Amino acid sequence: MSGRTVVEARDSDQGMGGLTPDRFAGVLAQATQGWPAVPVIACGMVGSRQGWVEAPYAPVPCPAAPRMVAVPGDPGGRPVRVICGVRQDDPADVMRGEETQIAGLLALDPDFDGIACLPGTHTKWVRISAGEICNFKSFMTGELFGLIANQSVLRHSVGEGDCDPALFRDAVSDAMSRPERGYAGLFQLRAESLLSGLNPAAARARLSGTLIGWEMAAARPWWLGSQVTIIGAPALSALYADALAAQGVPAARMSVQDATLAGLSAAHRQFLQG
C-alpha cells in the first residue's frame, strides 16, 4: 500500500486455521515475494492464541486507534506488527479484525460519534464516542444463516436468488415483534417447500429476515435513536440498512474494504511514529 491506496494485492488461502505458528513466516515470505521490505501490518485471527503471535485483547473502553504487538525478529527482513483484538468483560464479548475497520472509520471520519454495525459471520454493534470503543455486542447471525441454509434440512428449500424486499421486511417485522413465532416458522419453510413448492429465493428472504429480525430485537438498545454506520459487504449491508430504515433509523454505509485499508494505513502511520 501507499497511504490508503493499494499498489498491488495478492490473496492466499493459507490462513490461521490451517497453520502452526512456525509456518506463518514462510507463508508471508511466499505471499510477498518480490515486494520491497516495507513494514507488514496484520489483523484478524493471525493474532489469536492459535495464531502467529498472540496479540492480547485490549479491554473496553479503549482508543479506537490500533494497538499492535511485534512479531519477534523481523521475519523476512520486514518489521511485522499484529493488531490487537478488543475484549469486553461484562457482558463477555470479543472482536478480532473489526477493530481495524473501526480504526479505519475513525481515520476517515475523526469526529464519528455513534454506532458502527459490522454485519458478517459474527455481526458486531459497536458504540464509539470521543475516539474510543465504549462497548459492543456480537451476534452469530451470519454463521447461523450459513449453517441453516447450507447444512440443515432447509438446504433443500433455501436457494439463491434475488431477495424479495417485502418478504424480507415481513420476516424482520414478525421476528422483532414476536421472536418465538420466527422460531416456529423455520421448519415451516421446509414444509411449505414440500407441500406447496415454496420458491427457494422466497425461503431465503424469510430465513434471512427472521435471523436479522431476532438480531434487531436484541440490538434495539444499540440502534434506537442512534447514528448508525454499517460497514460490511454490499448485499448484506443493504439488508441491515433496509431493516433499520423500517424502524425509522437512517444508516450511513461504508465499504468494508475502505474501512479495512484506512485502518491498516492508520496502524502503519502509528508504527512509523514509534
Added chain:
Amino acid sequence: MSGRTVVEARDSDQGMGGLTPDRFAGVLAQATQGWPAVPVIACGMVGSRQGWVEAPYAPVPCPAAPRMVAVPGDPGGRPVRVICGVRQDDPADVMRGEETQIAGLLALDPDFDGIACLPGTHTKWVRISAGEICNFKSFMTGELFGLIANQSVLRHSVGEGDCDPALFRDAVSDAMSRPERGYAGLFQLRAESLLSGLNPAAARARLSGTLIGWEMAAARPWWLGSQVTIIGAPALSALYADALAAQGVPAARMSVQDATLAGLSAAHRQFLQG
C-alpha cells in the same frame, strides 16, 4: 416381532439417504436373511418421495391408526407395507415416522386425549383427540442444537458432561420471557469461554436451555393447560419434562421404542385385517 415383542433385532446403516429406489429390496433381503417370510412394516423416510415407494401424506385431521401403501411385488417373497406420513396444510407442516409412535401411543392408551410431544431432530407437538391427529407443529430444535454445538464457533466452547439443571432452567426461563436475549447470549458463550474459561458442560446446558426455551415460548398454545405425554430418548425427554414442570405442567413419559414397536404392531394387525 411377535405382537409387540421383539424376537430378533438387526440394525443397518443403509438408509434412505444413500439408496436409490431399486436398491431397497436388496438391502431389506440382506437385513432379514434367514428370517421367515412374515410381513414387513416400514415407517419413516423410506416412504418419502426419494424413498422406496412414496407413501403419500395423510392430511389432518386423520385417524391416528396407521395408513399404509404396498411395495409392489412382495419383494423377497414378503408383503411389504410402508406407513404414510401426515401433513398439515395451514400452517404447513409434515411428519414421517412420528405418526407411527402416535399410533403406538393410542394402541397403548386408547383413550389418550391431549398433547404428544416428540422431541428429537425436528421436535413435534401433536394434538390428539378422539383417536385422531387434529393438528401439529414442528421445531428444528434438535437439528439446530447439533449444528450450533458441533459445527459453529461454539464447538470450541460446548462440551459433553452432565447438564446442570439450574443453568438449564435459567436459560429456558430467560429464552421464554425474552427470546431475543437468548439470541444475544449465543456468541456470549464463546466469549465467556475465551475470557473466563466457561465450563463446556455449563455452555451446553445454557445452549440447550436457550433453544428449548424458544420452543417452549412458541409452543405455549400446545402445552398450556394440556395433558402432555413426551415420547423421546430418555435424556432429551427429561429436559423437556423439566422445562414443562417449571411451567406447572406435569408430563407423562413414554419410551420412543415402546411407542414405535406398539405402532408397528398396530399397523401389522391392521394389515392382517386387510
